[in-house]
Amino acid sequence: MDERYQKNFPVSWEQFHRDSRALAWRLTNGDRHFEAIVCVTRGGLVPAAIVAREMSIRVIETVCVASYDYDKQGELKVLKEVAPHIRALGGEGGRNVLIVDDLVDTGKTARVVRDMLPEAHFATVYAKPAGRPLVDTFVTEVSQDTWIFLPWDMGLQFTPPISGHAG
Ligand SMILES: O=P(O)(O)OC[C@H]1O[C@H](OP(=O)(O)OP(=O)(O)O)[C@H](O)[C@@H]1O
Numbered sequence: 757m758d759e760r761y762q763k764n765f766p767v768s769w770e771q772f773h774r775d776s777r778a779l780a781w782r783l784t785n786g787d788r789h790f791e792a793i794v795c796v797t798r799g800g801l802v803p804a805a806i807v808a809r810e811m812s813i814r815v816i817e818t819v820c821v822a823s824y825d826y827d828k829q830g831e832l833k834v835l836k837e838v839a840p841h842i843r844a845l846g847g848e849g850g851r852n853v854l855i856v857d858d859l860v861d862t863g864k865t866a867r868v869v870r871d872m873l874p875e876a877h878f879a880t881v882y883a884k885p886a887g888r889p890l891v892d893t894f895v896t897e898v899s900q901d902t903w904i905f906l907p908w909d910m911g912l913q914f915t916p917p918i919s920g921h922a923g
Pocket residue numbers: 796797798799800821822823824825857858859860861862863864865866887
């Protein structure tokens with residue numbers, strides 16, 4: 757684990773589903789109308805599916821970016837841009853677009869995607885303090901030195917008892 761991260765925050769599928777639904781509730785109670793979701797791959801694909809189902813949004817676009825190799829942050833690469841007809845929804849800048857990602861950490865990814873869609877609403881399930889100012893709506897904040905373990909990155913395995921005895 758990168759030394760920036762001192763704490764773990766493991767999230768189960770059930771917890772992630774619940775938190776993504778909570779995000780959809782928050783977005784539904786706002787005053788914005790969304791014609792499309794732009795999800796930030798790959799992590800944004802899962803919450804985007806849940807939010808789209810809850811909010812009855814059927815137009816889903818992707819913006820494809822890569823920056824982390826597991827927990828090592830590298831150079832940010834945009835692999836696929838947002839289509840021009842989606843960027844124009846609600847006027848230039850994408851006012852009627854909802855951007856969804858799983859989390860914001862340093863805010864580097866969010867900054868790049870926001871610059872593509874300056875009028876869009878940016879939503880994440882989890883947020884850390886450095887990236888929080890870039891997000892309009894989120895559900896749970898964790899400290900900057902916490903690594904969030906997402907359910908698709910984990911598998912079931914043996915955990916030794918707290919006492920340290922094997923059995
Ligand atoms: O705020 P930042 O410091 O930019 O970090 C947040 C981004 O990092 C992760 O994506 P990652 O680049 O690891 O790719 P993935 O979604 O394909 O896992 C996460 O899904 C966010 O998109």
